[in-house]
Structures are given as C-alpha cells and as structure tokens.
Amino acid sequence: MTKITTKQKSKIKEKYSYGYALEMYKPFKYEEEKFNLKLEKDVYYIVRFDGKDMTKDYKINKEPINEEFFKTMKETFYSFCSSKKNIIFAYSFSDEISILIKGPKNSTIEEARIEKILSLYAGELSILFFKNAQNNRLNTTKNNVFDARIIQTSSIYEYFISRQAFAIDKFIMQLKGKFNIDYKLHTSNKVLKELEKKGIKYNEFPAEYRYGLIYNSKEKLESFEFQAQPLKLKKLLN
Numbered sequence: 001m002t003k004i005t006t007k008q009k010s011k012i013k014e015k016y017s018y019g020y021a022l023e024m025y026k027p028f029k030y031e032e033e034k035f036n037l038k039l040e041k042d043v044y045y046i047v048r049f050d051g052k053d054m055t056k057d058y059k060i061n062k063e064p065i066n067e068e069f070f071k072t073m074k075e076t077f078y079s080f081c082s083s084k085k086n087i088i089f090a091y092s093f094s095d096e097i098s099i100l101i102k103g104p105k106n107s108t109i110e111e112a113r114i115e116k117i118l119s120l121y122a123g124e125l126s127i128l129f130f131k132n133a134q135n136n137r138l139n140t141t142k143n144n145v146f147d148a149r150i151i152q153t154s155s156i157y158e159y160f161i162s163r164q165a166f167a168i169d170k171f172i173m174q175l176k177g178k179f180n181i182d183y184k185l186h187t188s189n190k191v192l193k194e195l196e197k198k199g200i201k202y203n204e205f206p207a208e209y210r211y212g213l214i215y216n217s218k219e220k221l222e223s224f225e226f227q228a229q230p231l232k233l234k235k236l237l238n
Contacts, residue, residue, distance in 0.1 A: 037114045039103035040152075046159055047117065049125055049146040051095030057142060058095075064174030065209055068139075072132045074213060079132075080125055081215040086111055089236050091160055093167035093212035097125070097146075100156060100237065114150060122148040156237050157230075164226050167212040175202070 014020055039045060051073075058069040077092040081099065089100040104112050111117065126145040133140045153159060172188045175181075181194045192202055202210070207223040214221050216236050226233045 035115065038112045039101075039114060039117075041103050041105055043103045043152060044154075044156055045101050045103065045150055045152050046156065047099050047101065047121065047148055047150045048163075049097045049099075049122060049148050051129070052145050052147060053142065054095035054144055057144065058138070062174075062178045064171055064178055068136050070209075072129060072136050072138050074208070075132045075136075076125065076128045077213055078215060080121075080128055084121075085217075087215070088217055089160075090215040091163055091212055092215075093163070094170060096163070098160070098163055118148040118150060122146045157234055160233065160237070161226050164212055168210065168225075171205075171210055172202075175200070 054069070058066045060066045073092065073095065077090070077097055080097070081087050081090045084099075086101045086104070087099045088102060091098050101117075106112065122145070129144060129146070130140070132138075133144075151159075169188060172191050175195060176183070176185065176191045179195060179198055179200060181191055181198075185191050185194065195202055211223040211225055214223055214236075221236070224232065
C-alpha cells in the first residue's frame with residue numbers, strides 16, 4: 001500500500017479552502033471580466049426599461065387609458081426615480097421608463113458597473129410595480145417584470161423628443177379607436193381634426209396622458225410637449 005506523505009496530506013486539507021476555490025475560479029473570473037463594462041466618468045447614458053407584455057395585459061377594450069394601471073406606473077416611476085441620486089432626468093409613458101444618468105467619478109463603486117445597474121434597477125422596478133399594483137388592486141394576472149437596455153449618446157435631447165413622439169402618437173391613436181374614427185387615418189393631425197368634429201377637446205385630457213410623465217432631480221414638473229418648449233427641455237437635461 002502506498003503511503004500518503006505529509007505534503008500530500010496538507011494539500012488534501014487545503015482542497016476546499018477559500019484560496020483553493022479562488023484559484024480554481026481564476027479562469028472563469030477572467031471570462032467574467034470581459035463583460036464587466038463600466039460607465040465612463042462624467043459621460044451621459046440613457047437606460048430604458050420596458051414592461052414585459054404590460055401594454056397587452058392591461059389594455060381595457062377601446063379605452064385609451066387604464067386608470068389603475070396608469071396610477072400604478074406613475075407611483076412606480078416617481079418612487080423609483082426619487083430613490084436614486086444619480087438620475088438627472090427621467091421620462092415615462094405606458095409601460096416604458098427612460099432615465100438619464102452620468103458616469104460617476106469613482107469607477108470602483110457599484111453604480112459604475114453596467115451589469116449591476118441594469119439587473120438591479122430592472123429588478124427594483126419590477127418589485128415596486130408589483131407592490132403598487134397590489135395596493136391599487138390592479139388585476140395582475142402575471143408576474144410582470146421590466147427589461148433594461150443602455151445607450152451612450154450625445155443626442156440626449158433628440159432621444160427624449162423621439163420617445164415622447166411615440167407616446168403622443170400612441171395616445172391619439174387610442175382615442176381614434178375609442179371614438180370610432182376612420183381606422184385609415186394614420187397621422188395625428190387628421191385624427192385630431194376628426195375628434196374636433198365630434199366635439200371632443202383633445203387639450204382637455206390630462207397633460208400626463210397626452211405627453212407622459214417627467215421627473216427632474218431638482219424640481220417637480222408638470223408634463224409638457226417637449227418640441228413645443230425645447231429650451232425648457234434642454235435646461236432640464238443639463
């Protein structure tokens with residue numbers, strides 16, 4: 001029978017130590033670091049969150065707005081944004097939220113890691129939505145969650161203009177369905193003219209329905225049309 005030397009016994013004892021595990025994991029840690037991207041110092045980023053299947057799940061016949069769902073999203077949006085010191089500006093409509101953030105000066109903190117931000121923020125939004133849905137007695141049939149994506153762009157102003165354009169079009173087209181306006185009309189101006197003929201005053205609908213929700217870290221703001229007040233939007237983004 002082969003005898004086990006003292007040196008071999010020592011190795012066996014060390015086999016499941018932290019140092020042993022760390023050494024074994026080294027090649028995987030290297031692969032992991034390839035995706036450990038970080039926000040660049042003082043560079044602006046936009047993170048967009050989308051609710052999975054929420055538009056479909058909370059649609060009520062031809063109603064343009066499900067008020068319970070809207071209330072839930074509104075509470076979720078403001079609660080989430082106000083809890084984050086790094087959010088400069090944010091915009092939301094339907095089941096979508098876009099936030100503007102800037103890369104921190106310290107690249108070692110958790111808020112600098114893109115993977116961390118996307119996963120943690122999306123998870124937090126999902127939990128907030130679920131809790132608010134319960135409080136508002138929203139008829140939730142699924143475990144709704146948010147996905148997240150990030151972009152780095154210098155065209156911040158144009159980005160938020162484009163997201164609001166989707167929101168305005170979406171609400172007007174939903175009004176088209178509710179008030180039985182010709183489905184062949186695909187531009188907002190034509191639909192608005194038909195609404196006017198029916199005595200429906202578009203401007204009397206709540207501004208947050210027409211333009212979406214906005215958040216700024218410095219002040220509480222009413223919803224407004226971005227392209228109609230470009231200087232105001234640019235000031236909020238800076």
